[in-house]
Amino acid sequence: MHYSRSRVSSGTTAGQRPCRRPRTVAVLVSAIALLSCGEATTAPPPPPPPLEPVRPASLSISPSDLRFEALGDTARFVTEVRDQNGQVVSGAAVTLESGDPSVATVDAAGLATAVANGRVTIIATAEAASGAATVTVDQVVVDLAVSPSSIRLALDDSLRLAVEASDANGHPVTDPRLAWRSTDEAIATVDATGLLIGVGVGTATVHATSGPASADAGVEVLSGADADRLVLTTLYEVTDGAGWIHDDNWLADLPLADWYGVGVNDEGRVTELDLEANNLVGPIPAALSHLTRLTELNLIRNSLNGTIPSELGTLARLEVLGLGINRLTGPLPSELGKLSRLRELHIYRNPLSGGIPGELANLDRLEKFVVYWTDIAGPIPQTFLRLERLKEIAALRTPVCVPGTAAFARWLENIRIAEFEGSCNRTDVAVLTGLYRATGGENWIRSSGWGTGVALETWLGCPCRLPGSRGRPRPGRQRPRGAPPGLPGAADPAHGTADRQQRAEGAASPRAREAPVTRVPLRRHRTVCARRRTLPRLVVGPCIPRRLGPAVLPHGPGDSGDALLRHGWPELEAKRKTSR
Numbered sequence: 001m002h003y004s005r006s007r008v009s010s011g012t013t014a015g016q017r018p019c020r021r022p023r024t025v026a027v028l029v030s031a032i033a034l035l036s037c038g039e040a041t042t043a044p045p046p047p048p049p050p051l052e053p054v055r056p057a058s059l060s061i062s063p064s065d066l067r068f069e070a071l072g073d074t075a076r077f078v079t080e081v082r083d084q085n086g087q088v089v090s091g092a093a094v095t096l097e098s099g100d101p102s103v104a105t106v107d108a109a110g111l112a113t114a115v116a117n118g119r120v121t122i123i124a125t126a127e128a129a130s131g132a133a134t135v136t137v138d139q140v141v142v143d144l145a146v147s148p149s150s151i152r153l154a155l156d157d158s159l160r161l162a163v164e165a166s167d168a169n170g171h172p173v174t175d176p177r178l179a180w181r182s183t184d185e186a187i188a189t190v191d192a193t194g195l196l197i198g199v200g201v202g203t204a205t206v207h208a209t210s211g212p213a214s215a216d217a218g219v220e221v222l223s224g225a226d227a228d229r230l231v232l233t234t235l236y237e238v239t240d241g242a243g244w245i246h247d248d249n250w251l252a253d254l255p256l257a258d259w260y261g262v263g264v265n266d267e268g269r270v271t272e273l274d275l276e277a278n279n280l281v282g283p284i285p286a287a288l289s290h291l292t293r294l295t296e297l298n299l300i301r302n303s304l305n306g307t308i309p310s311e312l313g314t315l316a317r318l319e320v321l322g323l324g325i326n327r328l329t330g331p332l333p334s335e336l337g338k339l340s341r342l343r344e345l346h347i348y349r350n351p352l353s354g355g356i357p358g359e360l361a362n363l364d365r366l367e368k369f370v371v372y373w374t375d376i377a378g379p380i381p382q383t384f385l386r387l388e389r390l391k392e393i394a395a396l397r398t399p400v401c402v403p404g405t406a407a408f409a410r411w412l413e414n415i416r417i418a419e420f421e422g423s424c425n426r427t428d429v430a431v432l433t434g435l436y437r438a439t440g441g442e443n444w445i446r447s448s449g450w451g452t453g454v455a456l457e458t459w460l461g462c463p464c465r466l467p468g469s470r471g472r473p474r475p476g477r478q479r480p481r482g483a484p485p486g487l488p489g490a491a492d493p494a495h496g497t498a499d500r501q502q503r504a505e506g507a508a509s510p511r512a513r514e515a516p517v518t519r520v521p522l523r524r525h526r527t528v529c530a531r532r533r534t535l536p537r538l539v540v541g542p543c544i545p546r547r548l549g550p551a552v553l554p555h556g557p558g559d560s561g562d563a564l565l566r567h568g569w570p571e572l573e574a575k576r577k578t579s580r
Contacts, residue, residue: 056092057084059129061122066133068104068114069140070167077110077133081126094126104135117175139167141176144213146206151219153188153198154227154290161194161217163208176210183207188219198222225268227290229256232270234287239280239304246278269293276322277301284328286311298322300346308347310335317341324348324370332376334359342366348394349373356400358383365389372396372419379403379424385411392417404429404454423454432459 060080068075081092096106103118112122114137122133147162165176180190184204190196196206198221206217222230235241236250244250248260257264263272270291276298283306288297295317304326312321313335319342328350336345337359343366352374360366361383367390377399384390385407396419402408404425412418423429435441436450444450449459456462 052084054083054087054089056081056089056126056129058082059094059124059126059131061124061131061133064133066112066122066135068135068137070169071114071116071137071139071171072169073114075112077106077112077122077124079110079124079126079131081129089126092126094124096122096124098122098135103137139171139173141165141173141210141213142168143170144176144208144210144215146208146215146217149217151196151206151217152230153196153219153221154230154287155198155201155221155223157227157231157287157290158195158197161190161196161206161208163194163215165210165213173210179209181207181209182219187221225256225264228268228270228293231285231287231290232256232259232262232273234285238285239282239302243281244275244278263296265293267293272296274298275302280304282306284309284312284323288312289314291315292317294318295341296320299326301325303327305329307331308333308336308352312336313338315339320344322346323350326350328352330354332357332360336360337362339363340365344368344370346370347374352376356381356384360384361386363387368392370394371400372398374398376400380408388414391415394419396421401426404456406455406458409453409455425454425456428456429454432456432462 058081062078062080063075066075066077077096079094079096081089081094083089096108096110098104098106098112099121100118101115103116103120104112104114104122106112106122112135114135117137117139119134119136122135124131124133143166145164147164151159151161153159161180163176163178165173165178167173178192178194180192180194182188182190182204183206184202185199187200187202187204188196188198188206190206194208196219198219201221201223203221204219206219208215208217233251236244236247241247241250246260249258250260252258255264256262256268256270261274261278262270263274265271271293272295273288273291274296277300280299280302282304284299284304286309288294289309289311292315294315296319297312297315298320300322301324304323305328307330308323308328310333312318313333316339318339321336321339321342321344324346325348328347329352331354332347332352334357336342337357340362342363345360345363345366345368348370349372354376355378356371356376358381360369361381364387366387369390369392372394373396375398378401380393380400380402382403393415394417398421400420401422401424402412402418402420404423433451436447441447441450446460452458
């Protein structure tokens with residue numbers, strides 16, 4: 001089979017589509033020409049960098065300084081968080097915290113509440129960003145009242161005024177920073193602490209101010225019998241007068257002479273107050289010191305408690321003070337030493353403590369001092385030697401003692417009744433007396449004063465002195481050169497010579513020569529006998545003889561500590577048992 005090639009003409013024959021290729025080529029050529037008209041070719045731009053995640057970079061809190069003037073006040077903080085680009089971050093989680101919740105608190109929504117006066121910092125945080133604000137709570141007084149609002153004072157009497165201050169929410173203000181003022185300082189004065197003093201008879205008004213708030217109190221200052229009536233009214237109220245056994249006419253508008261237990265003078269002033277065994281309960285009011293004409297105060301056998309007011313020392317005319325059989329505590333006020341006319345002081349059967357004040361020696365008219373059954377302790381003051389009129393002093397069942405000195409021994413001779421548990425040096429006296437008896441003291445070469453009285457300073461060989469004093473050597477008692485410390489001529493087995501021993505043994509009694517004997521050098525804690533036997537330890541105290549000279553101690557069965565027990569050394573057995 002043969003094929004023939006036919007040529008296709010550009011013309012259009014019947015039944016064929018016309019050919020458009022030449023027109024398409026022309027369009028492409030034109031486009032290329034247009035693109036080639038520029039001077040140079042531009043490169044395509046690089047792709048954009050990846051976006052950085054949003055993070056909080058700063059935080060602000062407003063208000064930055066918040067002030068509250070009443071407890072319970074509230075305010076809301078507003079916070080704003082911005083990112084690293086300075087754009088506000090909406091919906092960021094913010095945490096708020098108070099630096100001191102006892103001053104102000106803040107919740108998660110930013111609501112701050114005032115709790116107490118002070119200053120605190122509020123911290124807000126959002127991831128690494130933070131901000132701070134300050135909260136100050138300073139109460140302002142809007143309501144003020146003075147108590148009491150009506151006051152009656154005796155002349156020269158005093159009273160500390162009380163105030164009630166509150167803020168706008170009714171919370172009390174503990175430090176209202178008050179300013180006080182009296183309308184007439186010739187009648188009443190008031191200081192910065194609210195202490196009111198009546199200085200003249202009449203009336204006045206006291207003003208108290210704190211910020212915008214103020215309050216007043218009326219004051220009436222009385223004198224004479226009116227002032228005494230006011231003092232007795234105070235006593236009645238303070239000591240539960242409604243529960244008294246006898247309260248006839250008390251608080252009635254009658255002369256004070258008609259009140260039970262009250263004695264007055266011709267001017268109607270109170271001179272005697274006798275409420276013994278009347279069921280007074282409570283403290284002794286210091287206002288009693290304003291009964292300036294009082295000569296006798298008898299409150300014995302009641303249920304009074306608290307301390308003895310030192311203000312009683314201003315009762316210059318007081319002659320009898322009876323406070324026994326109560327529940328009074330604390331020390332005996334030294335101010336009682338100012339009662340120059342006092343003749344009798346009864347404070348027995350009270351749990352009082354401390355010592356006897358030396359100022360009581362100024363009571364040169366004191367005749368009776370009763371202090372038994374108390375917890376007052378210590379020696380009678382040395383200054384009591386001046387009380388020449390004292391005739392009765394009772395201190396049984398109380399740790400009060402009399403100094404064991406010759407001066408007090410002579411002082412006690414002039415007192416009709418003197419009741420004590422003993423002398424302050426009674427232990428020393430018992431120890432030395434036992435030693436004297438156990439060692440045959442009647443055979444000592446020198447034993448002047450031994451076994452007589454409690455004034456150990458008169459016992460030969462006992463250089464006693466009161467605490468705090470400086471002892472001085474007595475004339476005629478200097479020891480010879482080379483002799484051991486102690487009495488002149490005192491012999492010591494370790495240091496003495498044979499001649500001294502012979503003289504000492506020759507001076508001993510026949511009974512002493514019959515048995516082996518030894519001299520006893522008493523040192524502070526131990527007495528050493530012959531044959532190296534040791535007596536139990538003796539605690540003699542601050543007043544001990546350093547040497548007893550040629551004292552003798554017979555040896556035989558049951559000697560040493562047993563011999564001392566047979567001679568009446570009561571403390572020794574207890575000491576021996578304790579040492580074991």
